[in-house]
Amino acid sequence: MSDLPIVENPVEAETVPEEPQPASGRTARRVAVIVILTLVLLFPLIARSVFPSYNYVMQLGIVLLMWIAMSSSWNIIGGFAGYISLGHAVFYAIGGYVSGMILIHWGLSPFLTAPLAGLAAVAFGVVAGLITLRTRGPAFIISTIALLFLTLLFLDNWEFVGGTDGVNLPLASFPVEWLKAPFYYAMALGAIGSVYLSHRVAHSKFGLGLRAISQDETKAEVAGINTRAYKVTAFALSAFFIGSVGAIWGYTLTYLRPVAFLAIAIAARMVLMAIIGGRGTVAGPVVGAVLIFAVDEFAVRQFGETSLNIVVVGVLLLVVLLFFPLGVVGSLRNSGRLPAFLDWD
């Protein structure tokens, strides 16, 4: 892998010259980002003074931030490179299990080991990517489904990690009134980190290469892009934050169970959020995560926790694919109506 100086560290990669933007747009975006970040950081305090059911609201925040991290990460391979993976729940599971097992055996808190869990997911991503990314298009999608089920089969049958029944994790020992806060901030770090990563990728030569691959892989290759290396790197990069939030999520759940992490519905949700928001844009997956999350919450409030929820999700997916295949952000941008504060690219 020595022939990938740019790819190894996209953060340092040469940035693509930005299109000239009206100064007002840039300011609006900056203000929006600062406002959103402040809100995210202060949310626990606000929630505490506003909502009586504080822990419940915090839990909602945790879940939303987790999905933002996951859909933004998925977007790196699925959006920028156009390689739709339906198996990304595998990284989520690896993160959860790595940190969970470390907690059980060495007592190290998942808050400390979450980055390690992310790296484990990346390592697995490199290996899995080298295999699955030999294929393109539909064959790739199929191989990621197989990857998910193969991993599920191993976790289900591996006694060391508890098999199908899973294992329980020791509870976090925080004061009850602040129990949710550390989880919240850990997830916030994951969400912000993954959006930032996605932004850096979008503005790097690496990101440009990924977009070229998504447009026409053969031409990209002819143009001198090492497509294989780019794709594997994108696949592995997209694993990092998914693994990290998986580690934190396992700790919030206080148990590890294969189906809690490796359901195809979980993989599906990342894909949906990114597509509904707008694949291949930085803001898209965030918008999609917020939308789907809101729809879910609404559906649960109205109809209770029923299986009709996934019907709603399925219908939304069909409507978006058929009528707005570019997603919310992509469609708005195409028609020139994207508000500047949502233009994060």
Place this chain on the structure above:
Amino acid sequence: MISLLQVLILGLLLGGVYALMASGLTLLFGVMRIVNLAHAALILVAAYITLLLFDRFGLDPILSALVTMPVMFGLGVGLYLLLFPRIEGSHRYVEMTVLLTFGVALIVEGLLAFIFTGIFRQARPGYVMDAFRFPIGDSQLFVPTGQLYAMAVSLTLLAGLWVFLQLTRTGRAIRATTQNRAAAQIVGINVRRISALAFGVGLALAGASGSLVSFIFPFFPSKHWQWIALMLALIVLGGMGSIKGAVLGALILAVAAAFVSDTFGATWSPIAFYLALFLILLVRPQGFFGAKMRL
């Protein structure tokens, strides 16, 4: 020796049913380049219809294929016309079909779970628990009656499909569309009509498989993910789009899975499918009979 033969027989019986399940899937890919991730979910729909007919009216699950096939045919034509003409010619068409049918699968699964709950179900006609036994020496070979019937029905239907595709005018039009869509259009085939029809035929095959599966495997609404993973593995092995390949792939993988199950325990049997899938994608992505997959 006897036990090996026994495993082989059980594998082949299941393989026959897998072949029918996958034949529709591979037909849809061959004719329309649609990877139908909802195929197994629609098989489940037919299985639930079969179960209802059996529980309410005592209709034999095999006979209820006469109901599920036309119902699913109609559903297929409707679904095709509703979803696919709109995305024809779109960028990355095949991937679009995967995502669209993924949405359909979620909808179907949710509705099934809402109507029938997540309980394990299985139709239990009299022949399910029966078996033919053939004494050989001091041991005996054991052939489950239900699976034998299912295998027989499925082979009959596959033969019928072959006759339809080879000998009828419509069948020839379908094959022509499979080989070269543009050329088929040039010689005067109404490609969209043929596609809608082929989608219907593919789902009718799903309907028949649902009726057979209803008494072979216990099922529940999210079961279809496991089935679709198996079916995709075996059509990739056989070469996507090739029905001959799907049948061969089904028989080979079902036998392999039966041996894995015999050696390592039943929980490991799906590994044969997933590993085969990876190996094939790595070594020979076009499968045994398929043309190289194009984007």
